[in-house]
Amino acid sequence: MDESTTGIITTTEESVVEKPELSLVPPPASEPVDSHSQSHSELTTEELVAKSIAPIKKHFLRPPPLRASSNDAVSQTTANAAPAPSQSSFVKDKKSKRQLKRERRQDQKSSKNICPLIAKTGDITSCPYNDKCRFSHDVEGFKAQKPEDIEGECPFLDSEEPCPYGLACRFLGTHKSKDKDGVLGGKKKMSDECNGLNKDVQKLLWKNKMKFPKADAKLKALGLLGKAKSKTKIVEEKEEDETVPGTCHVTDGNGVSEVNGDLDTKLESAEVPEEDDLDIKVGSDEPPMKKPKSVIEENGNSAKANNGDVTFMEKVVGESCIQTEPEAGMDVTTPEGDRSLKLHPREKKIIDFREKLYLAPLTTVGNLPFRRVCKVLGADVTCGEMAMCTNLLQGQASEWALLRRHSSEDLFGVQICGAYPDTVARAMELIDQECTVDFIDINMGCPIDIVVEKGAGSALLNKPMRIKSIIEAASGTVDKPITVKVRTGFFEGKNRIDSLITDIGNWGASAVTIHGRSRQQRYSKLANWDYVYQCARKAPDALQVMGNGDVFSYLDWNTRKADCPELATCMIARGALIKPWIFTEIKEQRHWDITSGERLNILKDFVRLGLEHWGSDTKGVETTRRFLLEWLSYTCRYIPVGLLDVIPQRLNWRPPSYYGRDDLETLMVSDSAADWVRISEMLLGKVPDGFTFAPKHKSNAYDRAENG
Incomplete structure (x- = not known):
């Protein structure tokens, strides 16, 4: 692999940092292996593959290490780490928000x-x-x-x-x-980097004073504006024109995640409004938000308090919103009038996804530095991590960080997730106004419980009319291409996208990505590509269909494209997490038996890009370390090509315990969080005292019996 091909592999294995002192050299092929490995060796290669066990060459096998694996709830990563407090101590030491x-x-x-x-x-x-x-x-x-x-x-x-x-x-x-x-x-x-949130706009979002004329005009035209009013927000119809039309139906939450990849904290603050109670914050003692004031009333009160605020409001809201009202008005058409002024979905700008290598939006690990690494390794299309519409409309800095874009991402989109047409349409208008993106993807397949419980993500698969409202409102609000990501259905055995595929194109989507699994299935069993093909063949010509699931080699890519020419392309997700050089393999049509030194160089580049993005101070270093460790929890699943009896590796294969071809490779294939920390220390120095790490995402991709 030369430098001109990858642009990221700039040193050879000889330049690798000093290797740790380990005794991980594999035994000679002539030496007998232990009883565990012997039982493995008694099975034929075909039997191993049938049981979804990776067929590793026998002289690389070793007994499983006597230590906790990465699947444990918590991994003690340093010898001097502080002991984990008991549950009773957590209850005793619980502190108030004020404290x-x-x-x-x-x-x-x-x-x-x-x-x-x-x-x-x-x-x-x-x-x-x-x-x-x-x-x-x-x-x-x-x-x-x-x-x-x-x-x-x-x-x-x-x-x-x-x-x-x-x-x-x-x-x-x-x-x-x-x-x-x-x-x-x-x-x-x-x-x-670009796509930062303007401070003045953020203040308007904090105060719930941002206007969304285009979104509200489209919602009104569709009859969706004000349908689900809160019990605490009753606005008479005669006052509707005086009310700030862009008042967001979101809460003024205080929960802001520490960094842009902290999904757990982020989703806790992602309060998706309920249909009959849009403004009451769930699980909070705070009073509901006040009724939005009219522009005249608000300016009058501001003038009494501070004359400067009136000027600020007139300037910011006027420039960003009022000037666009005539344009937004074009979307408000009567059945017989001015219909020709409205852009038909087919007249909008279209992105040709065909044959392009698409890196999927990946929560936590699909951050900007990781996307930059994948771009150098051959990815054509990149997409930001999923952002919750309600958090974007609240002006949460941590959520807006997910929309950041680097200049190297020449074809870039953002992914948003929302449960209702108004929040999605307003988030669309806000992104269109504040960010530079090529397309906007709506996630209607997220399986995470807290998202589904709020009516977003996969929950929408049970509500086709809600899907219609969201897509129509979104496509009518912005001129950028709108794409949709779905799963086959919500429940296993009850696929329904094939019955909606034609409508999704007619509602205004430019492309749809179908993950060949149901929400109930999560990542157990293999993806159902036959069903993806069925949907691609039924789709209208104007709707590009992309498949997703289990693409882990150039052979997988070739097979999917050959089996269904109607398929525009394949989205690559976990395959890119485990081996980001999959894009190089597809473009060069070969299996890359990458060395441990080349893999370490890729990690070095990620660390350098991470320090540029998150900062080179102590906080930035530890943030980079945490995202590196999250990524290492996936890369350890890669089995080097030279160790396999059968090529290529499959995503659902469970690897036995084995040695690498050198100490560094053995360290990289370890599933122990302690070993991942050792790799991070080679690149970012010693971890702080008491440091522990447990991966956020514990995929059951090869921990379930039905994978076999």
Whole structure:
């Protein structure tokens, strides 16, 4: 594999970092193996494949290690890690939100959290807030407790601006500077990322004052505006024109996840409104949101309180919303009038997905650095992680971070998830206004319980009329192509997409991705590609159908395309998580027996891109480490080509315990979280004291008997 082909493999195996001291060398082929491996060796290759056991060459087999695996609830990853507290201690030490907030503020004032402005410039007088700053100004105290620098170079070393983290950078010693603290930077542009949320727009979303004229006009035309009013929000029809039309039916939640991939925290705050109670926050003692005020009333009250607020509201809302009302009005058409002014779905811009390698939107692991790695390895289409519409409409920074795009992503889309036409349409308009994207995907197949319980994701598969309303409202709100991702159905054995495939195209979707599994099935059993083919053949010509499920080699890709020419392309999800070089394999039509050194180089590139994205200070380093560990929980499932008796590897194969061809490869195939941490330490330095890690996503892909 040459440099021009991948662009990411820039060093050979000889340049790999010093290998850990391990005794993992496989025994010679002549030595007998243990009883566990012997029982494995008694089975023929065909019998192993029939039982979904990876047929690994016998002299690489080894006894299973006597340690906890990655499937345990919690993995103790360091010898000096603190013991896990008991359940009773959790109950005893439970703290109120106010107490937690107070502790966070106190922690911010500690010397380890130095003011970013002072860290960047090295000048204690550079902070305009002085004593009122919420961060510490104790430079000497910060230096005294700062962890040691990490080996390597600062990711911002070549930027034309100073390193944004300055004194806080964990690569401070490599800074090129004219002063002793090494604050200045180098020569290139600092960031090529876009799709950040404007602060003024975020404030409007926080205050529930954002207007959505296009979405509301389309909802009104479809008869969907105001159908499910809250009991606490009764607005008379005669006052409808005076009311801010873009008032979001979302709660003003306080739950913001720590980083953009924290799905558990994110979904806890993703309060999808109920049909008859849109504004009462579930599980909260907070009162419902107030009735939205009219523009005149709001401006009048603001003038009494602060004249400056009136100017701000008139400027921001006026520029972003009022000027677009004539355009939005074009969507509001009478049955006999001006129908020709409305764009038909077939007249919109169309993206040709045919033959393109599509990296699926992947929660937590499908972050921007990972997508950049896949782009270099051959991916053509990338899509951001699933974002909840309600959280976007609340202006949550953590949710908007999921929409970030890098300039290298030349064909990029975002994926959103919502339960109701109004929230989806308004989120669409907001994204169209604030972000640069090529298409917007609506997730109607997410199987996660908390999403389904709110009526979104796979729950929509049981409500075809809701699907119709959402697609029609979304496609009528924005001119960008709208795509939909679904599963075969909600319940196993009750597929229903084939009966909706024609309508999905007529409702306004440009493309649909069908995951060949039901929601109830999750990832057990293999994907039902025959059903995907059936849907692709029934789809109208204007609707592109993409398949998804179990594509793990170029042979899988070729088979799917050959069996059904009507299929536009295949979306690759877990296959890219386990071996991101699958895109290179498909384009070059070969099995790549990648070495451990080449795999480590890919991880190095991910770490470098992660530090650029999340930061090179301590917080950024640990965030990068956490996402690296999440990814390693998938890459360990890859079985090197040279160790297999049968090629290619299948996604549902359960590997026995085995050695790699060298110590590093043996470390990489381990399913122990402790070994993943050791790999992270090779790239990001020692973990903090008491560090533990357990993967968020525990797929049952080969933990269920029915996989055989």
